[in-house]
Amino acid sequence: MIPMQPVAHVEVKAKVDAKKTEQWFYTDVVKEHFFNPRNLFKSQQEVDSYKPDGVGQVGSPACGDMMKMWIKIKEDKIIECKWQTFGCGSAIASTSMLSVMVTEKEGMKIEDALKIKPQDIVKRLVDLPARKFHCSVLGDKALRAAVNDHFAKTNQHNRITIEGARIIDKVLKITDKDIEEAVLEGAQTFEDVQKKTKVGVKDKTCIPEVEQLIRFYKEKYFG
Amino acid sequence: MKELYFDNAATTLVDPRVKQEMDKYFSEEYGNPGSFNTVGLRALKVLDESRATVARCINANPNEVIFTGSGTESINLAIQGVAKAMKQKGKHIIISNIEHHAVLETCEYLRKDEGYDITILQPDQYGIISPQSVEKAIRPDTILISIMFANNEIGTINPIKQIGEIARKNRVYFHTDACQAGGACKLDVKQLNVDLLTLNGSKIYAPKGVGILYIRQGVMIKPIIYGGGQERNLRSGTENVPYIVGFAKAMELAEQEREKDNASISKLRDKLIKGVMESIPLSILNGHPTERLPNNVNITFLNIEGEALLLYMNEHGICASSGSACTSKTLDPSHVIIGIGRPYEVAHGSIRFSLGKLTTEEDIDVLLKVLPSLVQKLREISPVNLTLEQVTPQIEGEN
Numbered sequence: 001m002i003p004m005q006p007v008a009h010v011e012v013k014a015k016v017d018a019k020k021t022e023q024w025f026y027t028d029v030v031k032e033h034f035f036n037p038r039n040l041f042k043s044q045q046e047v048d049s050y051k052p053d054g055v056g057q058v059g060s061p062a063c064g065d066m067m068k069m070w071i072k073i074k075e076d077k078i079i080e081c082k083w084q085t086f087g088c089g090s091a092i093a094s095t096s097m098l099s100v101m102v103t104e105k106e107g108m109k110i111e112d113a114l115k116i117k118p119q120d121i122v123k124r125l126v127d128l129p130a131r132k133f134h135c136s137v138l139g140d141k142a143l144r145a146a147v148n149d150h151f152a153k154t155n156q157h158n159r160i161t162i163e164g165a166r167i168i169d170k171v172l173k174i175t176d177k178d179i180e181e182a183v184l185e186g187a188q189t190f191e192d193v194q195k196k197t198k199v200g201v202k203d204k205t206c207i208p209e210v211e212q213l214i215r216f217y218k219e220k221y222f223g
Numbered sequence: 224m225k226e227l228y229f230d231n232a233a234t235t236l237v238d239p240r241v242k243q244e245m246d247k248y249f250s251e252e253y254g255n256p257g258s259f260n261t262v263g264l265r266a267l268k269v270l271d272e273s274r275a276t277v278a279r280c281i282n283a284n285p286n287e288v289i290f291t292g293s294g295t296e297s298i299n300l301a302i303q304g305v306a307k308a309m310k311q312k313g314k315h316i317i318i319s320n321i322e323h324h325a326v327l328e329t330c331e332y333l334r335k336d337e338g339y340d341i342t343i344l345q346p347d348q349y350g351i352i353s354p355q356s357v358e359k360a361i362r363p364d365t366i367l368i369s370i371m372f373a374n375n376e377i378g379t380i381n382p383i384k385q386i387g388e389i390a391r392k393n394r395v396y397f398h399t400d401a402c403q404a405g406g407a408c409k410l411d412v413k414q415l416n417v418d419l420l421t422l423n424g425s426k427i428y429a430p431k432g433v434g435i436l437y438i439r440q441g442v443m444i445k446p447i448i449y450g451g452g453q454e455r456n457l458r459s460g461t462e463n464v465p466y467i468v469g470f471a472k473a474m475e476l477a478e479q480e481r482e483k484d485n486a487s488i489s490k491l492r493d494k495l496i497k498g499v500m501e502s503i504p505l506s507i508l509n510g511h512p513t514e515r516l517p518n519n520v521n522i523t524f525l526n527i528e529g530e531a532l533l534l535y536m537n538e539h540g541i542c543a544s545s546g547s548a549c550t551s552k553t554l555d556p557s558h559v560i561i562g563i564g565r566p567y568e569v570a571h572g573s574i575r576f577s578l579g580k581l582t583t584e585e586d587i588d589v590l591l592k593v594l595p596s597l598v599q600k601l602r603e604i605s606p607v608n609l610t611l612e613q614v615t616p617q618i619e620g621e622n
Contacts, residue, residue, distance in 0.1 A: 034534065042603050061607045062567040064528065064547065064556060068606040084606040088530035088547065092604075 027126040030093040037092055039099035041070070041084050050082065054153065056145025059138055061086050067095060069142040073150055077107035083142065090132040094121045095139030102143065110147055114161075116140065118221060133221065134184035168209055171202035176213055183217040190214060224540045227586045231426075231518055232375055232403060232577035233544060237469065238428035244472040245430070248465035256462050257451065266464050273471035277435060280474040281420065282411040289436045289454045290467050294402040294423030295325040297436035298369075300457065301398045301419040302329045304444040305367045306339060309396070313364025314339040319352045321562040322371050323400055330369075340364075349511035350379030350563045358389045365395050372401035372408065372420075376546060376559040376575055377510030378519025380404070387416025396442060402426055402434075406477040407485060407517050418442050424466065428580065429473035433466035488578050489517035491587050495576060496520055498591040503598050507615060509560055509573055518578040521546075523560070523569045525609055527601040532574060535597045541590060546573035566614050568607075 026034065041047050052070035059066040065087035072080035081099040085091055098121050102108045118136050122128050128136060144161070151159045166176045174197050182196040190211050194200055200207045254266035271285070278285040291297045306316065318330055320343045333339035342360045346352050352370050361368075368390050373380045383399050390397035398419035401410055406427040412420055419442065423434035438444055438457070450459030477484075499506055505525040524532065529547030536543060546557025547570075556570035576590070 034531075035538065037604065040604050057606070061526070061528075061571065061609065064567070064571045066607055084604050086526065086528050086605045086607040088528050089534045091528075092531060 026089060026093070026128070029097075029124070029126045030089070030128065033093040033096040033125070034089045037096040039080070039082050039096065039103065041082050047084070052082070052146075054146040054148075054150030056142045056147070056149055058141045058145055059087075064088070065091050065135060065138055067091065067138045067142040069095075069139070069146045071143070071146045071150065073110070074107065076110050078102045078110060078113055079107040081143070083139070085138075087138065088132070088135055090128055090135035091138055093125060094118075094128070094136035095142070097121050097124050098139040098143065110150075114144065114147060116143075134181070134186075137184055137221075168213065169197075169199045169203045169206045172198055174199045179210060179213045180217050183214055184221060187214070188218070226540045226542060227589060228581070229541065229543045229576040229578060229586075229590070231579035231582075232378075232516075232575065234425040234431060235428045235579055236581065237430050238473060238476060238580075240476060241429055241469045241472045245465040245469040248468050252464075254464075256464065257453065266462075269468060270462055270464055273467045276471040277474050280410075280478050281422075281437060282413050283437050284440065286455065287412075287437055287440055289438060289457050290462060290470070291434045291436055291454075291458050292432055292460075292463070294323075294400070294421055294425075294434045296458075297421040297423070297434045298323070298325040298398075298400055299329050300436050300444075300447055301421060301438075302326065302367065302369060303333070303447045304457070305396055305398070305419070305442070306333055306337070307445040307447075308443040309366035313362075313366050315342065315362050315365040316340070317342045317344065317357060317360045317365060317368045317370075317395075319344045319346055319370055319562075321346055321350055321374055321376075321559045322369065323375055323402070326369055326371070326400060327558075344370075346379075346563055348564050349514070350374050350377050350559070351511060351514065352381050352386065354382055354385040354389050357386050358393070361389075361393045361395055365393070367396045367398060369398040369400065372399045372404040372410075373516050374510070374559060375403045376557060376573075377521045377563070378403070378516035378577075379511045380408070380514045380516065383415050383417065390418070391416050403516060406473070406481070407488075409481065412437055412439070419444075424470045424473065427470075427473045427477055429470045430466050433463060433470045435470065484580055485517045488580070488582065491578055491582055491584060492517060492520055494584070495578075495587050495590065496522075498587070499594065502591065502595045505609075505611060507565075507569060507611065509563070509565065509569075518582075520576040520578070521573060522576075523565070523573040524598045524602075525569070525572060525611065525614065526605050526607045527572050527598060528605075529572050529574055531601055532572075532597060535601065536593070539593050539597075541593065544575045544577075546570050546575070568609060569614050 050070055053073040054071045057068045068084045070082040071078050081103050083095050083099055085095060102113045118140055121136055148160045167173055168176055178197050179193055182193045187193045187196055193214055199210050252265060254262035256267040256270045274285045274288050278288050316330055316339055318326055330341045334341045344352055344356050357368060370381055370386055372383050387397050396418045399417050400421045402423045405422045418439045420437040425431035446457045448459050453459050453462055499522055507523040509521040509523060529545030533545045546560045556567055560570035560573050
């Protein structure tokens, strides 16, 4: 087994402004977390012997990324946050950073952890290429799922937040989640979103609402 | 750290002998072949000689070779040009679902904006388009068949000669995108029964930014670029003499060295495939076991995501490419791996290693030494535990 080289090994020539090039080049902080991910389960034995207070899983390998997260809670604070992923460099780095953010300084209050936005993670990572932004959302969603699991196990059902999908296009049954996903994948305009989702092709009445949602999600994630 | 380049299907280096041949035509013999003066006429002579060389290499007549700016441009000219010229006969075109985007997107434009009807054929699990499926798809209004010679991602080589026979029997034009086959495969247009054939420089040790389209004499085709009427009025724009010279030189070298290069490169290819299959469990070879380009290896490492592996390999100086969605501009996984019927999980974890003339046995040894630990590291952090049977029920026990 050849050990992974630490980040000092990275040559400066690979340092390219991610925003300018739109390539997969990452900032040094992203690389550091990618090559040395924090709070990661490294084997099935570690997973099996762990006693979590909540477990969450989102995505699937078919979609290109899948994330599983285990948390321990003490006095309503997240004191441990473990994870595993089938995901790209951005997913690995941003989830590593998220796990650091929620557990540093003796743990973050659950309600504060749930307020973390993808932009907050990206800020700590210095930057992510815009088109890789959607990869960073997965860790965030896995954390919500794990927290909800904890609430369910501890009879705090009133605190569970379900992000229900709402049907926007009544013919093709396209939801606000589908539109959110399209915006995260880089769709900028109604035409982009329609290309990805086919929204509004049959049900023309939904178009104004779709346009409103695109503005909303663009503001939410990129504003 | 030495860089190990396994991305020759993306582009090759320019062979120093090619570069040397081109050198003179930048600042010394820089004339415009269209100029009626001695400087221009000398350029025209060089252009004609280059055209004759290329024609000889593919067994065509010089006037059947059009120089263009890229493989993509040649493909656009072939498809759009024939579509425009033949629309009185019909508006039906046959392609496959694992063609290069240059073919897929050109046909999508014709379908959407120009009202053409496109039949998209599905290959078998190895990426081979059966001549029978082509024959079945032909209709009275079919004007063009475009099937790639060899696939750029999985390296599968198609039965072009047989497809060509069927096209000719049915009096339908046949274009083949041979960009990946250039150099490695002997391309005799008469033997192959093709009416149009695309090649480009960047895959055959010539520079990027030059391509050719072979157009059999008598084929009805219209230009898609208008201007000064160069290249038999089919490709206006001043001819790029130095690059054309380089292209011709590269073709010439390929003719002379094909057997030697193919023998050594395919040996390394087989060593890599065998080495990976033996040392890394849950590996799937994508593409055909034997009908494949001498330089192509495409393997899916199950349960890990391709981009992550690409980045890990890159840290070790290993340059390859992936069918993962995260490495594509559209964020869609490889249409080729999906196109041969593999599930999405397999496409996301696919890696292409494409070898070249400079690849050494030592390079393969280094790759085989590093790769298993990188795959293992990513598998350890992956919550996915698919088995081969779950993703490849039809070829159970391949590994």
